[in-house]
Amino acid sequence: QSVLTQPPSVSAAPGQKVTISCSGSSSNIGYNSVSWYQQVPGAAPKLLIYDNHKRPSGIPDRFSASKSGTSATLAITGLQTGDEADYYCETWDRSLSVVFGGGTRLTVL
Amino acid sequence: QLQLQESGPGLVKPSETLSLTCSVSGASITNIHYYGTWIRQPPGRGLEWIGSVSYSGSTYYNPSLKSRVTISLDTSKNQFSLKVNSVTAADTAMYYCASAAAILPIHYWGQGTLVTVPS
Numbered sequence: 001q002s003v004l005t006q007p008p009s010v011s012a013a014p015g016q017k018v019t020i021s022c023s024g025s026s027s028n029i030g031y032n033s034v035s036w037y038q039q040v041p042g043a044a045p046k047l048l049i050y051d052n053h054k055r056p057s058g059i060p061d062r063f064s065a066s067k068s069g070t071s072a073t074l075a076i077t078g079l080q081t082g083d084e085a086d087y088y089c090e091t092w093d094r095s096l097s098v099v100f101g102g103g104t105r106l107t108v109l
Numbered sequence: 110q111l112q113l114q115e116s117g118p119g120l121v122k123p124s125e126t127l128s129l130t131c132s133v134s135g136a137s138i139t140n141i142h143y144y145g146t147w148i149r150q151p152p153g154r155g156l157e158w159i160g161s162v163s164y165s166g167s168t169y170y171n172p173s174l175k176s177r178v179t180i181s182l183d184t185s186k187n188q189f190s191l192k193v194n195s196v197t198a199a200d201t202a203m204y205y206c207a208s209a210a211a212i213l214p215i216h217y218w219g220q221g222t223l224v225t226v227p228s
């Protein structure tokens with residue numbers, strides 16, 4: 001059971017928009033900033049978003065994110081088949097640990 | 110741009126110690142004041158933070174693993190290492206080393222190495 005809760009799967013058609021939620025508590029998301037990672041099957045995770053909404057260099061603006069209270073949301077617009085991957089949210093918890101969501105598998109139909 | 114590479118045995122017997130090393134290239138972790146982090150992923154499951162070591166050698170561990178884990182920094186070799194004691198089949202996972210300017214977010218990842226502990 002992950003500390004942060006994500007839907008197991010989401011799907012949408014190419015070109016469409018999809019959102020992935022990440023729910024936590026006042027001990028984690030409500031207390032610290034959230035990062036998001038993309039993990040293509042067979043590869044290491046890649047940082048997509050940090051500090052709730054910032055994109056590292058090279059990440060297209062089709063990827064955006066926000067945080068409100070104890071929840072965070074990742075949005076992907078203009079879906080492409082190459083976006084099929086697992087997506088994880090992450091933050092610091094007051095238990096003095098990094099915590100991850102359980103991951104969401106994105107399927108581009 | 111940092112590059113990280115994990116190395117170590119792919120098979121560890123139950124009750125023994127799992128030992129992995131992460132070799133860093135592209136910059137000196139101590140010079141750029143970066144952290145080294147270990148994360149694992151059991152087959153078909155999500156990510157789990159194991160712990161991190163700072164450029165000065167301070168360590169931070171997942172409370173659920175703290176009693177069995179040691180992470181250390183070798184500044185002369187620009188490497189950091191992971192040891193997990195008394196392993197069981199539950200420790201079977203892909204082990205990633207990673208690095209960044211803080212414990213998180215994690216900007217740089219190794220490709221991962223699969224460690225199997227037979228049941």
